[in-house]
Amino acid sequence: MQRNISIQHPNRSFLETTRIDNWWVGPLLTSIGLLAFIFYSTWAAFQNEHYQWGPYLSPFYAPLLEFEWWPLSPAFLILWAPAGFRFTCYYYRKAYYRSFFLTPSACAVGARPQKYRGERFLLVFQNLHRYFLYIALIFCVILSYDAIVSFSFENGLGVGVGSIIMTLNAVFLTAFTLGCNSLRHLVGGNVDCYSCASFGHQRYQAWKFVSLFNVHHNFWAWISLFWVGFTDLYIRLVSMNIITDYRIL
Amino acid sequence: MAEAQFKVFRGEGAKGELFEFPVEVTEGMVVLDAVQQIQSRHANDLAVRWNCRAGKCGSCSAEVNGKPRLMCMTRMDELSLDVPVLIEPMRGFPHMKDLVTDVSRNYEINKKIRPLTPKPRETDGTYRMQQEDIERIQEFHKCIECFLCQNVCHVIRDHSVKEFAGPRFLIRIASLAMHPLDTLNRLKELKDVFGLGYCNITKCCTEVCPENIKITDNGIIPLKERVAGAFYDPLAWLWKNLTSNSKKIPEKNK
Amino acid sequence: MESYEVKEHDVLVIGAGGAGLRAAIEASAQGVSVGLVCKSLLGKAHTVMAEGGMAASLSNADPRDNWEVHFRDTIRGGKHINNWQMVEIFCQEAADRVSELEEWGALFDRTKEGLIAQRNFGGHRYPRLAHVGDRTGLELIRTLQNYGIHQGFEVYMECCVVELIKEKDQVCGAFGFWRESGQFIVFKAKSVVLATGGLGKVYRVTSNSWEGTGDGHALAYRAGAELVDMEFVQFHPTGMVWPPSVQGILVTEGVRGEGGILKNSDGKRFMFEYIPDAFAAETSDSEEEASRWLKGDPEARRPPELLTRDVVAKAIRSERIAGRGSPHGGAFLDIASQRDAEYIKKKLPSMYHQFMKLGNLDITSTPMEVGPTCHYVMGGVRVEPETAMTTVKGLFAAGEVAGGLHGANRLGGNSLTDLLVFGARAGFHSAKYSKEIAEALNPSEDLLKKMERFSLEPFDPERTENPYSVMADLQETMEINAGIVRTKDEMEKGLELLQDLKNRGEKVRVEGNRQYNPAWHYALDLKNLLCVAEAITLAALNREESRGGHTREDFPESSEYFQNVNSFISDKEGSMFIENREREPMPEHLEKLL
Numbered sequence A: 001m002q003r004n005i006s007i008q009h010p011n012r013s014f015l016e017t018t019r020i021d022n023w024w025v026g027p028l029l030t031s032i033g034l035l036a037f038i039f040y041s042t043w044a045a046f047q048n049e050h051y052q053w054g055p056y057l058s059p060f061y062a063p064l065l066e067f068e069w070w071p072l073s074p075a076f077l078i079l080w081a082p083a084g085f086r087f088t089c090y091y092y093r094k095a096y097y098r099s100f101f102l103t104p105s106a107c108a109v110g111a112r113p114q115k116y117r118g119e120r121f122l123l124v125f126q127n128l129h130r131y132f133l134y135i136a137l138i139f140c141v142i143l144s145y146d147a148i149v150s151f152s153f154e155n156g157l158g159v160g161v162g163s164i165i166m167t168l169n170a171v172f173l174t175a176f177t178l179g180c181n182s183l184r185h186l187v188g189g190n191v192d193c194y195s196c197a198s199f200g201h202q203r204y205q206a207w208k209f210v211s212l213f214n215v216h217h218n219f220w221a222w223i224s225l226f227w228v229g230f231t232d233l234y235i236r237l238v239s240m241n242i243i244t245d246y247r248i249l
Numbered sequence B: 001m002a003e004a005q006f007k008v009f010r011g012e013g014a015k016g017e018l019f020e021f022p023v024e025v026t027e028g029m030v031v032l033d034a035v036q037q038i039q040s041r042h043a044n045d046l047a048v049r050w051n052c053r054a055g056k057c058g059s060c061s062a063e064v065n066g067k068p069r070l071m072c073m074t075r076m077d078e079l080s081l082d083v084p085v086l087i088e089p090m091r092g093f094p095h096m097k098d099l100v101t102d103v104s105r106n107y108e109i110n111k112k113i114r115p116l117t118p119k120p121r122e123t124d125g126t127y128r129m130q131q132e133d134i135e136r137i138q139e140f141h142k143c144i145e146c147f148l149c150q151n152v153c154h155v156i157r158d159h160s161v162k163e164f165a166g167p168r169f170l171i172r173i174a175s176l177a178m179h180p181l182d183t184l185n186r187l188k189e190l191k192d193v194f195g196l197g198y199c200n201i202t203k204c205c206t207e208v209c210p211e212n213i214k215i216t217d218n219g220i221i222p223l224k225e226r227v228a229g230a231f232y233d234p235l236a237w238l239w240k241n242l243t244s245n246s247k248k249i250p251e252k253n254k
Numbered sequence C: 001m002e003s004y005e006v007k008e009h010d011v012l013v014i015g016a017g018g019a020g021l022r023a024a025i026e027a028s029a030q031g032v033s034v035g036l037v038c039k040s041l042l043g044k045a046h047t048v049m050a051e052g053g054m055a056a057s058l059s060n061a062d063p064r065d066n067w068e069v070h071f072r073d074t075i076r077g078g079k080h081i082n083n084w085q086m087v088e089i090f091c092q093e094a095a096d097r098v099s100e101l102e103e104w105g106a107l108f109d110r111t112k113e114g115l116i117a118q119r120n121f122g123g124h125r126y127p128r129l130a131h132v133g134d135r136t137g138l139e140l141i142r143t144l145q146n147y148g149i150h151q152g153f154e155v156y157m158e159c160c161v162v163e164l165i166k167e168k169d170q171v172c173g174a175f176g177f178w179r180e181s182g183q184f185i186v187f188k189a190k191s192v193v194l195a196t197g198g199l200g201k202v203y204r205v206t207s208n209s210w211e212g213t214g215d216g217h218a219l220a221y222r223a224g225a226e227l228v229d230m231e232f233v234q235f236h237p238t239g240m241v242w243p244p245s246v247q248g249i250l251v252t253e254g255v256r257g258e259g260g261i262l263k264n265s266d267g268k269r270f271m272f273e274y275i276p277d278a279f280a281a282e283t284s285d286s287e288e289e290a291s292r293w294l295k296g297d298p299e300a301r302r303p304p305e306l307l308t309r310d311v312v313a314k315a316i317r318s319e320r321i322a323g324r325g326s327p328h329g330g331a332f333l334d335i336a337s338q339r340d341a342e343y344i345k346k347k348l349p350s351m352y353h354q355f356m357k358l359g360n361l362d363i364t365s366t367p368m369e370v371g372p373t374c375h376y377v378m379g380g381v382r383v384e385p386e387t388a389m390t391t392v393k394g395l396f397a398a399g400e401v402a403g404g405l406h407g408a409n410r411l412g413g414n415s416l417t418d419l420l421v422f423g424a425r426a427g428f429h430s431a432k433y434s435k436e437i438a439e440a441l442n443p444s445e446d447l448l449k450k451m452e453r454f455s456l457e458p459f460d461p462e463r464t465e466n467p468y469s470v471m472a473d474l475q476e477t478m479e480i481n482a483g484i485v486r487t488k489d490e491m492e493k494g495l496e497l498l499q500d501l502k503n504r505g506e507k508v509r510v511e512g513n514r515q516y517n518p519a520w521h522y523a524l525d526l527k528n529l530l531c532v533a534e535a536i537t538l539a540a541l542n543r544e545e546s547r548g549g550h551t552r553e554d555f556p557e558s559s560e561y562f563q564n565v566n567s568f569i570s571d572k573e574g575s576m577f578i579e580n581r582e583r584e585p586m587p588e589h590l591e592k593l594l
């Protein structure tokens, strides 16, 4: 009846766990997803062509800033903003702390040994997430504008598959942004007593509203990430004449 | 009647072994029942904590197949009984005996938190609070102090950071900081004494919380935002210095 | 003899549920040194499991409510044998004790005006229970705990008291051991407050945890105090009955308070047939009226599901005996047909969770199966109403361990308030008492040696009995011989069986060492369980009538004689002695409230 396995207690060794489920699947998929996106977006940004077709503009290049003095792809003039927004996003932080930093890779699985400082020293800049949010809110407007423009073809108003893709892109990005924790704080999370604060009730409603999106922030994070890449890819393929944009109306 | 095998960690002061026991499985049985069956049939002196058997007291925390859970709320039919079920004590705390660990540090941290310091009562002797004012913190008040979150948090479990209060106590501070009656400003101590910055929001605490408290999203992140506003936001800092020179930290909303 | 750790305090509080914590807070406020001992970790006592709410006539929900109506309800619910002095104090101080909690951080659900919301409960005429969803006890104990830790008293967690120490007729401390190490500890104190809660563990089906072994009742009895009304044990009508492993776990009365109805296997709402005459005037007699009540019609009378617990428990039992029980021997409790899913989840979240998880059942769509479970003991240590002092000098008692307040049947929600009102009083008066004493008496060596010997006996390898089986047999005996419905023959048989069990109890054998050894703890608890089991049976045999929580098959009616007396149990030369004594008559100003 008795077996002689001595276990160390508590456990502190790297990746040590007694979990028997496939805990590594989550972080693995996350790394694959994030890496795939990083590679594709960097590649696409470097292309400096095929980002426009008809009324469509790839979100990697929006807003389109073209300057004489800028030798590289215009994508780099703007991509830092969404990149920074996502990099400092609370959800993405969780995702990459788990799958790249391995602190920890999954719950009750030994974290990477190190002099652990959390988000105190090197990572203290994460606290500036709210500034990226401010910019992201502007991007939501710009991408929505681009989405509207995508319905106006040379021969007048119309609906192409691309228009729908671009519209969804704006919607997903907005849904992602609306669930931002910094926004949630800003609109009402910082109030302690709604019934005593000025505009308390409205702020409570706003906070509730943002909370609706916040609950599924990770979902919106992935869908908007995937979709922005897909939108670029679609416009790229259309503009390279590999596929044709189908006009619905 | 079905039978299952259990492997239970037994020993004292961190040294111990896994012992295998047979368990007779009946309908609706939970892991705590199995452990108590082992206790009454095979190992009378098996040390284990429990009280309510219904997920209300937070006594029966342990690691079942490597996952931190309440034994009384883990049904046997959720587990695969093909392989022996592994029951270990929480590994984030000093071990005492068998499934019992020393959780006293949690009580010490709690003592460091300054108590609620309420504003005066209304003239009619009551306190007026609307449901919407308290909803948020009622969620934190659901905590049954099972300490599973403290146990799973890697900052404590793997890195043994002494200054870190841990998720349970961060939401307790959140419940005070967001309390409509409280008059203290708790942001500086959150940053400097309770080590809020150590949390890297990887959400294991939320994952294990048996009360489904969204510890990270509703407690810790809002606190991080508040601390960011008070200490790391350059514009807010500028604004504060321009508008008033007396107050370094914003007082609570009236 | 080993050396003991010795701790000295002015006031020693045994038990850290609501009553113990409140007593410790109050005693500390009087500036004396206080120690607080509990068997579990701090914050895990029964109080944490309480669900429904705490009763106080705040009159936030219904302006017609006041302490006098609360008084009337409590006495009527207690079938007129309550200690009316205690009830008067209780109802008058309840509101203050409850609202004081807000200052310490408690967050009750709110009314639209921003005040403490109150809900309906069995036996309370108006909505009276301040509550937080269905986890009121958690809010109460956490509030007291988090406030208490800053009041300067010392907490001894996972430390079990085995015996009180008494010198020269006066309680002067307690003898116990640390569960963790098994080492003994001696407390010297000028006064001791018992707040050890209940004794549900004498029955097999119970909502109580392992802690509910009647320690305080037994400690007080052995120290020479009187126990009162021990025959009155409350069987809560709605405990879970299926699956077997959760049998007895409580389903809060809040389910009925929020509109839940009881049905039998024919789908009939049977409670209409069990309305006692005394309550007929204020209970609906048709489903139509009951449903108007649920919609908030102030003219409609309360549905019969909200009759007092003894009535409902017996009704469920009768339905089962008549062959109309649910598949697992209970009744159906149905809230799904009365309220929508969102409302149920909001008002009864932990019930929803509990059934989902443990019973594999969604209460927002399916009725629950429920049956009676041993829940609470109305009887307890007899105390002075004003001071909470027992009949032994220096010994105080508050909370469930004290008797008298609830009479023959406790109203739901009255317990949590009881903890606060009498906890505070016990704290205050024990501190006052201690201040008047120059120094705590020293326990004699002999006494300590005796206690040590007794505590270590179970390790004797000569012994044979398994503590778990003796305990299980005891619980079965009580379930059969002194359960919900009692007869003379069964109880006499029960007393004999208890004698056997006592002999077996003296032979229990514990393996392993003293460190955190649950078998040893059970072995020591057994002595207390056997003591209270005997007290319950003896008192039940003595009361030859049916009243409240006490039902005799051989005496189904209430008797006038017994209405005017309470039973008192005390130790006379080593054996249990019971006598009936008349209660002081109620003064006119209270009498007229009824």
Ligand SMILES: Cc1cc2nc3c(=O)[nH]c(=O)nc-3n(C[C@H](O)[C@H](O)[C@H](O)COP(=O)(O)OP(=O)(O)OC[C@H]3O[C@@H](n4cnc5c(N)ncnc54)[C@H](O)[C@@H]3O)c2cc1C
Binding pocket: C014, C015, C016, C017, C018, C019, C020, C037, C038, C039, C040, C044, C045, C046, C047, C048, C049, C050, C051, C052, C053, C054, C055, C136, C137, C159, C160, C161, C162, C195, C196, C197, C198, C207, C208, C209, C211, C215, C216, C250, C252, C375, C376, C398, C399, C400, C401, C412, C413, C414, C415, C416, C417, C419
């Ligand atoms: C499931 C459940 C639901 C309930 N719901 C409600 C409700 O909705 N409303 C209501 O009013 N009432 C309710 N009650 C009843 C109420 O909760 C209890 O009666 C009340 O909590 C008892 O409190 P207490 O302080 O007297 O004792 P407890 O809370 O039982 O505490 C006893 C304390 O004494 C300690 N102790 C015991 N023996 C020893 C010893 N030998 N040495 C050292 N320490 C010891 C224990 O460790 C514990 O700390 C409910 C009870 C249960 C079980």
Ligand code: SF4
Binding pocket: B152, B153, B154, B155, B166, B167, B198, B199, B200, B201, B202, B203, B204, B205, B206, B216, B220
């Ligand atoms: S989210 Fe923060 S507090 Fe929670 S487990 Fe992770 S590091 Fe610990």
Ligand code: SF4
Binding pocket: B058, B142, B143, B144, B145, B146, B147, B148, B149, B150, B167, B168, B171, B205, B208, B209, B210, B211, B212, B213, B215
């Ligand atoms: S927050 Fe959740 S996990 Fe942590 S102690 Fe409380 S109930 Fe347990």
Ligand code: FES
Binding pocket: A085, A088, A089, A090, A091, A092, A129, A133, A176, A177, A179, A180, A181, A182, A183, A217
């Ligand atoms: S938290 Fe994710 S975007 Fe701000």
Ligand code: FES
Binding pocket: B049, B050, B051, B052, B053, B054, B055, B056, B057, B058, B059, B060, B061, B070, B071, B072, B073
């Ligand atoms: S025993 Fe209370 S939570 Fe499991």
